[in-house]
Structure formats: C-alpha cells, structure tokens
Amino acid sequence: NLQDQSLWVGGSLGLNLTEQDAIGLTMYYTSRTFSRSLTDQLSTGGITQVTNEEKLFTHNALIYILGYYREINSNWTVGLSYRLPSLSISGKGSYLRTTIDTGGGASPTINKLNVPASTRVPPRLNMGIGYQEPGKWAATADLTYHGRESYEDMKDRDAAERIRHQQTWNLALGGEYFVRPWAAWRFGVYTNFASHDDIPDNVTVRQGDHLDMWGFSTNFALFTTNRSTVTLGGYYSGGKGFSSQLIGQKISKVPKSVQIFSFLVGTSFQF
DSSP states (O other): OEEEEEEEEEEEEEEESSSSEEEEEEEEEEEEEEEEEEEEEEEETTEEEEEEEEEEEEEEEEEEEEEEEEEOSSSEEEEEEEEOOOEEEEEEEEEEEEEEETTSOEEEEEEEEEEEBOOOOOOEEEEEEEEEETTTEEEEEEEEEEOOEEEESBSSTTTOOEEEEOOEEEEEEEEEEEEETTEEEEEEEEEEOOOSOOOOTTOOSOOOOEEEEEEEEEEEEEEOSSSEEEEEEEEEEEEEEEEEEEETTEEEEEEEEEEEEEEEEEEEEOO
8 A cells, every 4th residue: 555645835936037038936845745554475385474564754845946938039939947956844754564474483573763754856957948829829849857866765774765866858749729719729748757767677675666658638728708718628647667566575576557547627817
C-alpha cells in the first residue's frame, strides 16, 4: 500500500519593464506526505517467514520560480523561467520493520521515531516560444531541462533510501484553432521522461520508479463573454518502465505501467 501526496500552495507577482518585456516571481509552499506499508512472505523448507514494513514521513519546503517574458511583435513571443532547488523547512518520519517465521525465529524489531526526513525538488529550466494569428490560430513549443539531484529521504541507516534524479529533457507542443469567433479548439502533446536511474536486473536496494511517459490534452473553449470562458475537455498520460519492490525477502526489478484518463470542466474570468 503506497500513498505519495503533495500539496503546492503559492502566488505570483509580475512587473512590466517595458511594453514588450516583463519579469515575474512565483513562490510555492509545498507539503509532501509519504506512506508505504507492505507485508512480504517467503516459504522455504516448510518454514514461512513474514516481514511487515511501515514507512511514513512528511516534509515541507519553499520553492521559487523566476520568469521572463518578451513580446517580439504582434505574432511572436518568447519566455524563460528557472525554478530554484527547493528550500527545506522541516521534515519528520518513522520506520517500523518486523520479521517472524513459523520456525520460532524472529529478527529484532526495528522501530524508529521522529527521524529527520527530506524531499528535494530538482532545479528546472523552461524555454518557450509562441506564434499567433489573433482570432485565428496559435502554436507554442516548450523545452524543459530538469537538473540533477541526489539525497537520502530519511536520516537513518535502516530507513533511508537514496533518491537520485538525473538530468532530463522534456518537450511540450500546443495549439489553438478558432472554429468560431466564440469557440476555440485547444490541443497539446508532451513528454515526461523518467529522471530516476535505470533499474539494473540485479538490483539490491530500492530505487525510484523508472517510467518514461507521454501524454496529450484537448479541450473546447467557449467564450461566453469578453471576460469569461468555459472549457470542456480532458487529457491522457501514460507510460511504462520498471519499479523495485520487496518480493520474497529481497529487492527485485518488476515491470510497471501507468495509464491516466481524465475529463475536466473549467471556467475562467479575466479582471
């Protein structure tokens, strides 16, 4: 049983330097909760060994994003943003592991409380360009670079897992086409390549899931007034790769796939 949830709450500030240039700052407060519980069983020689493991931690951090936007002319625009590495605020966790067998044997129980915990969000650089024919159509392209990061999620020899993020590039393409003056079709495709290391066949320690994913989104925008819009659409995201799991009292490499479909209804209002 695995739950890994994150909450991001923040705001943005923008400043027009000229009629064509603007800069911005976005700040997020993030809160992550990680919980994993499992029971693993191994039977050999008529003896069954059962291991129970529970790992839980929470972590809070601040994230800053700096941005720059330039309107080259009435058709072309470019943008650049940089997300700084996250700044840790606090983190605590616990770890419990018990192993017993039907032969009467038992390993010492590991029970760690109030263990310092950490989550680091790697730096990210976004570069984008857009072209539009006002009232007719528009197209955009974004190239994203994710930086390298390496850390232990808990400061304890028994509970810690080494988390590694490698340098990764991703691409997103989008478009908008006005089918009527009051309605537009929007669409996009994107990649979400894995930043975790490849999992070796003879893996001995847990590693982050290595899943190369891609997705697309599409929706119709209905301009109900000069300031309000209603959107109807959805998105798909999916991919496959490998995960490392405790099976038969040892860490093993197992195939893993993810498929996500969603339908969304939204409204927006410009002040």
